[in-house]
Each structure stands twice: as C-alpha cells, then as structure tokens.
Amino acid sequence: MSLLHQAKLLISISRTNDIVRRYFVVNGFDGALTMFGMIIGFLISATDELTVIMNACLGAAIALGMSGLSSAYVSEVAERKRALNKLEEAMITDLSDTAHGEAARWVPLWVALVNGAAPLLISLLILLPLWLAIAGFTFPVSPLYIAIAVAMILIFLLGVLLGRIADISWLRSGVQTLLVALVTGALIYLIAGN
Amino acid sequence: MVSVKRIVLDVLKPHQPNALEFSRAIAIVGDDYRVRLTVVEMDEKTETLQLEIEGDSVDIEAIESAISDMGASLHSIDQVEVLNQSMEG
Numbered sequence: 001m002s003l004l005h006q007a008k009l010l011i012s013i014s015r016t017n018d019i020v021r022r023y024f025v026v027n028g029f030d031g032a033l034t035m036f037g038m039i040i041g042f043l044i045s046a047t048d049e050l051t052v053i054m055n056a057c058l059g060a061a062i063a064l065g066m067s068g069l070s071s072a073y074v075s076e077v078a079e080r081k082r083a084l085n086k087l088e089e090a091m092i093t094d095l096s097d098t099a100h101g102e103a104a105r106w107v108p109l110w111v112a113l114v115n116g117a118a119p120l121l122i123s124l125l126i127l128l129p130l131w132l133a134i135a136g137f138t139f140p141v142s143p144l145y146i147a148i149a150v151a152m153i154l155i156f157l158l159g160v161l162l163g164r165i166a167d168i169s170w171l172r173s174g175v176q177t178l179l180v181a182l183v184t185g186a187l188i189y190l191i192a193g194n
Numbered sequence: 195m196v197s198v199k200r201i202v203l204d205v206l207k208p209h210q211p212n213a214l215e216f217s218r219a220i221a222i223v224g225d226d227y228r229v230r231l232t233v234v235e236m237d238e239k240t241e242t243l244q245l246e247i248e249g250d251s252v253d254i255e256a257i258e259s260a261i262s263d264m265g266a267s268l269h270s271i272d273q274v275e276v277l278n279q280s281m282e283g
Contacts, residue, residue, distance in 0.1 A: 009219070009264075013210035087208050090239035091267065098265035100208065 006099075014080070014103040016111065021165060023115040027068045029158050029177070031119025034060055035126040036151040036181055039144050040188045050143065054130045061123030069116025076108035126151045155181045195279050197251040202273035204234075205243045207266030213243075219264060223256045224249045244272070 011017060035057055042053045084104040088095050095101050126147050133143035156174040163173025207216060217229045230246040243266075247257060258268050 005222075009211060009215065012212075012215060013208075013264075015210070087239060087265070090237070091206065091208060091265065093267055095265050098263055099211070100265040 006102075009099055010103045010106055011110075013099055014107045016103075016107050020111055020114045023068075023072060023111060024118045025158055025162055025165075027064075027115050028118035028122045029155065030068075031061065031064050031122040032126065032151050032155045032158065033181060033184060034064060034119070035123045036148065036155070037184055037188055039126075039147050039151070040185050041192055043144055043148075044189065044193050050130055050134050053144070054127065054134060057123070057127050057130070061120055061127065064123065065116045065120030067116075068119055069112045072115035073108050073112035076111045080104040080108055122154055125154060152178060152181055197277055197279060198254060198274065199250070199252065199277050200246065200248045200273070200275035201252055201254060201257075201271060203243075203245040203247070203257075203261075204269040204272050205245050205261060205266050206240055206269055207243060207261075207264065208240055211264055216243075216264060216266070220245065220247065220257060220260055223260050224251075224253060226250050227252070242269075246273075 038057050038060060039053070042056075047053060081104060084095060084100060087100060129139065129143040129146040129150060133139060139146055156178045159174035159177030160170045162177065163170035166173070211219065213231050213233060217231045221227045221229045224247075226249050228248040230248075232244040232246075233241050234244050235242040254271075261268050
C-alpha cells in the first residue's frame with residue numbers, strides 16, 4: 001500500500017477531515033483576531049516603533065501557535081486512545097498494529113500541526129506589511145493600517161470558508177465574521193482608547 | 195498446480211474503514227481480484243461481513259493480512275473453490 005493511500009486511509013477511518021477543518025478555522029480566527037486587536041492597541045498607543053510592535057505581535061503569534069499545537073496534541077491523544085480502547089473492547093482484540101492503532105498515533109500529530117500552524121501562518125500574513133516596512137519598503141499609508149486591512153480580509157475569508165462548510169451564503173457568513181472583528185475593534189477603542 | 199479461484203469469508207470489522215474502502219483495500223491485494231462484500235449484521239461499533247473474493251489465484255494469507263491491517267478479524271472461511279490446473283504434455 002502506497003504512503004499516500006495509507007495516509008488517506010488513516011484520515012478516513014479516523015474521520016479527521018472535519019476536525020482538522022474546524023480547528024483550522026477556529027484557531028485561524030483566534031490568530032487573526034489577536035493580531036487585529038494588538039495592532040489596534042498599538043495604533044491607540046500612538047507607538048510608531050515598528051520593531052517593538054513587530055516583536056510583540058510575533059511573540060503573541062508564536063505563543064498562539066505553540067498553544068494550539070500542544071493543547072490539540074494532548075487532548076487528541078487522550079480522545080484517540082479512549083476511542084481505540086472502546087473499539088478494542090468491541091472487537092475483543094489488540095488493534096495497536098492495525099490502521100486504527102496507527103491512526104491513534106499519527107492523527108493527533110496531524111491535528112496538532114494544523115491547530116498550531118493555522119494561527120501562526122495567519123498571524124504572519126497579517127504581520128507581512130510590518131516586515132516589509134522594516135525591510136525598507138515604503139507604503140502610501142502606515143503599515144499598521146495595511147496590516148489591519150489584511151487581518152480584515154483574512155477574517156472575511158475565514159467566514160467565507162465557514163459559509164461554504166455550512167452550505168449557507170458565503171457573503172453573509174463572511175460579513176458576520178467581519179462584524180465580530182469590527183465589534184472587537186470598537187470595544188478596544190472604547191476600553192483602551194480612554 | 196492447485197489454485198484457489200474463489201473464497202467466501204466471515205469477517206468482523208469496525209465501522210471504519212467503510213465497506214467501499216474495505217473492499218478496495220482487499221481488491222488491491224491481487225491484480226485480478228473481484229470482491230463482493232455483504233454486510234450481514236450491524237452492531238454499535240462493529241459489523242459482520244460476508245466477503246467473497248474471486249481471482250485467478252487467490253492468496254488467502256495476503257488477504258488475511260490486509261483484513262487484520264484494517265483492524266478487522268477473519269472469523270471463518272465459509273466457502274472455497276479450488277482448481278487443479280495440471281500441466282499437459
């Protein structure tokens with residue numbers, strides 16, 4: 001059996017696609033909204049030291065990635081082990097050397113990677129304008145505003161993805177997630193701005 | 195040479211992989227295998243199957259290995275069709 005076929009079988013028998021998709025959207029949204037909030041916070045603070053902003057945001061992005069990776073791994077290992085034990089009881093046999101045993105070992109790793117990578121990659125995309133500005137690229141407006149625009153586009157796209165998964169209007173779903181970001185921004189302005 | 199042309203097996207398997215994926219994985223074992231799978235009984239976590247495999251030379255050990263790789267177990271061999279193809283001349 002080829003490696004690709006084996007991987008497909010493991011993902012199929014463990015019903016991982018749904019979980020991975022959900023984790024990607026949920027944690028990706030976490031990453032996007034965190035960066036969005038932090039950059040608005042820096043705008044309110046009138047800090048123009050891009051390196052400081054970049055390091056603070058990068059620190060938060062890496063922490064989100066590590067948090068996603070470790071929390072998903074620990075919980076998935078426990079869930080998969082429990083499911084395997086129940087299946088072994090039903091089959092009255094040891095399944096550790098079967099596709100089910102392999103899935104219990106490999107699937108938590110795959111789920112954890114997606115859960116950790118989603119907020120990290122989305123955060124890095126949002127921070128890209130800041131990186132470019134630090135590297136010497138000049139924008140017509142402050143790179144913080146461009147980073148906020150990137151964050152809003154990504155949040156909208158995550159909503160579109162959710163709409164497609166739920167088979168509802170992608171526009172409505174995208175606008176809904178965008179509204180969450182706008183409410184978050186307004187709350188930050190109201191609470192931190194005063 | 196004696197070769198197995200057809201076997202019918204009684205198999206217990208978890209719900210995953212499903213019947214289609216399970217049959218495909220069995221069919222991959224031989225180049226000319228024809229697999230017919232019937233779900234005989236369905237429980238909360240397992241299902242009992244009648245698995246019929248036809249081919250020019252069915253390799254029962256390779257099939258048993260593929261069955262256990264997917265977490266299923268072979269309960270019994272219910273039917274067998276064997277042919278003796280002696281070389282003439």
